[in-house]
Amino acid sequence: MKEFKHIQTAHCENGVTVKLLKEQGLDWINEPLAFGMGSGLFYIHIPFLKVNGGPAISFRSMPGSIFRRTCKVLNIKINRKKFRSKDNARNYLNEKLNQGITVGCQVGVFHLKYFPKEYRFHFNAHNLIVYGKEGNNYLISDPVMENTTALSVDELEKVRFAKGALAPKGHIYYPEKTEKITNEKIRKGIIKGIKHNVRDMLYIPARFTGVNGINHTASKIRKWREKHGVRNAGLFLGQIVRMQEEIGTGGGGFRFLYAAFLEQAAERLNNDKIIRISEEFTKSGDLWRDSALQMAGIYKGRITSQKDFNDAADIMNEIASVERKALNDLNKLKLH
Amino acid sequence: MKKEELPQDKSHLKNFTREVCYVKNSEGKYVTDLSTGWEVKSAALNNQWDEIERRIKKAKEKIINGKASPILYFFELKLMDLPVLSGYTGFSKWRIKRHMKPNVFKNLNDKTLQVYAEVFEISLNDLKNFNL
Structure with a gap:
């Protein structure tokens, strides 16, 4: 072998x-x-x-x-x-x-x-x-x-x-076995991937997916303390953090990984504008980490007031707007 | 996230593996690095396990009070939900819910109980003579 x-x-x-x-x-x-x-x-x-x-x-x-x-x-x-x-x-x-x-x-x-x-x-x-x-x-x-x-x-x-x-x-x-993949095909693949992702994150007409979904979760979090009590609401927040950070995401809910992809895309497509958008996803990933820290404060019982839940939701709203802008910028690049 | 900010906290991954994370090096380029864990998510995982313990304890109490059959206990112990137990036993979710009732459970035949015992990885005797 x-x-x-x-x-x-x-x-x-x-x-x-x-x-x-x-x-x-x-x-x-x-x-x-x-x-x-x-x-x-x-x-x-x-x-x-x-x-x-x-x-x-x-x-x-x-x-x-x-x-x-x-x-x-x-x-x-x-x-x-x-x-x-x-x-x-x-x-x-x-x-x-x-x-x-x-x-x-x-x-x-x-x-x-x-x-x-x-x-x-x-x-x-x-x-x-x-x-x-x-x-x-x-x-x-x-x-x-x-x-x-x-x-x-x-x-x-x-x-x-x-x-x-x-x-x-x-x-x-x-x-299956494949012929040699040309650089042109890699470039095309990168562009198709980006376009598909922009579509998934911005244009699925549902309030619970993509960027809309992040705001959707934020608005639920504002109600959790009242509706489920601090203990259960804390468990729910812990669940979000685990999906976001647990082994397999590369940190920040895959956002750092996507920023790393855009960094490579910029080089392969020879397009400096993509580097700036990569920075935006790094920012988004960092905000996801901040949001996890805030949520941890709640499920560890250190901060448990309604304001603390609102603060977590506010970070998520901010994330949604950062990602919306970054994806819109990607969309406007007219890659081909 | 910068490379030097990557948490290296104690976690349950210890002695098993470290995880790959994407971080920026001093030149602002993405590189991968290995992390032993992050306390923020360890706390979330530990809370989840506390919650599981709580549910197992609650299942025990229900059995003592004659409100549930031992199937509920092992169901919780093995972290199952109904689709999981239904998948492994081949019994419908509706039947499993019935089997969780003490009155129904005590009339179950050995063949049925044996299926549960195998799925829960216990002996038929352990299931029948459930000892708290």
């Missing part, structure tokens, strides 16, 4: 995308580029859905979409399969490994033994790479881990067939 070089990234799906595309010869790809071309930046306060009685919020696009969109803008065909039968899922995986193909798998983290127990919830949209098999063990490269690891046949089967929301159903995927 050829030597396998593990890549650690902030986010699991970015990492799998980067590694699988590198295997296809795209040696220029890195995490910010995959995230940006896959238009991963997002915000949604999902209506009617509660997580532990609190808000269901995501700072990124739908699970699976970053890999799909990145491949799409580069015209790379994807092979993907889900399974009813565990035997078929296992056989298919073994077959691909025997052919020397490195694959991505969607898994649940509750039974993922190499994660710390405190992080093991029933979250089913985690991604990892399987790159080989030795005896009864699969060789695993999990992009959020510092090093490669291994799972037994049973252990991998258990996480591939985790149950609940977004159940993976043995989901396995890898990109």
Whole structure:
């Protein structure tokens, strides 16, 4: 077997995308580029859905979409399969490994033994790479881990067939062989990614998505103390902070990662204006960190008055206006 | 966020991994750096676990008071929600809710209970003779 070089990234799906595309010869790809071309930046306060009685919020696009969109803008065909039968899922995986193909798998983290127990919830949209098999063990490269690891046949089967929301159903995927990607195609991919992201963040006609969604959450936060009491409201704020900052976001709810993408985009598109917009996203990321600090003050019980809730909401309103302006500026660039 | 501002706080990631974060170096360019954790989010995670403990305790009390069956306890202990337990057992959410009632639970046959025991990773005996 050829030597396998593990890549650690902030986010699991970015990492799998980067590694699988590198295997296809795209040696220029890195995490910010995959995230940006896959238009991963997002915000949604999902209506009617509660997580532990609190808000269901995501700072990124739908699970699976970053890999799909990145491949799409580069015209790379994807092979993907889900399974009813565990035997078929296992056989298919073994077959691909025997052919020397490195694959991505969607898994649940509750039974993922190499994660710390405190992080093991029933979250089913985690991604990892399987790159080989030795005896009864699969060789695993999990992009959020510092090093490669291994799972037994049973252990991998258990996480591939985790149950609940977004159940993976043995989901396995890898990109098809591709011709050399020209610089022109990379530039086009970057532009498509930016345009898609501007559309997602500004022009979805719903009050709970994109920039509107940030204001939507802010207005809810103003009411939480009265409606749910300080303790529950604090738990809800903690939930926001975890979605925003927990392992996988690169900090500041993916905003720093997006700023890093724009920095690279500026260089590749030879457009200095994009650097300024990258700065705006850095500012937004910093504000998200400030907002997390303010919220932590509340859920740690240090500051719990209505004014403190309002202050947190005010920061979010400010974030919304910073991001709206940055995205509008991106939109006005007329990239082509 | 500047590289030197990246928090290196104690967290549950210790001895498992460090996480990649995107920060600006002294020249104002983005680079990645590894962080051991941030106290702000550790506090949020710890609160979440306190809340889980509280729910497990509440489930116990309900069982003592004859208001719920042991299934509720293990359901909370394993951090489940109804779609998760329904997925693993193959029982409908409606049936599971019924099985959480003590009167229904005591008439369940071993075959049904065995399914629950396997999902909860306990013995049939542990489930039947639930000992607080």
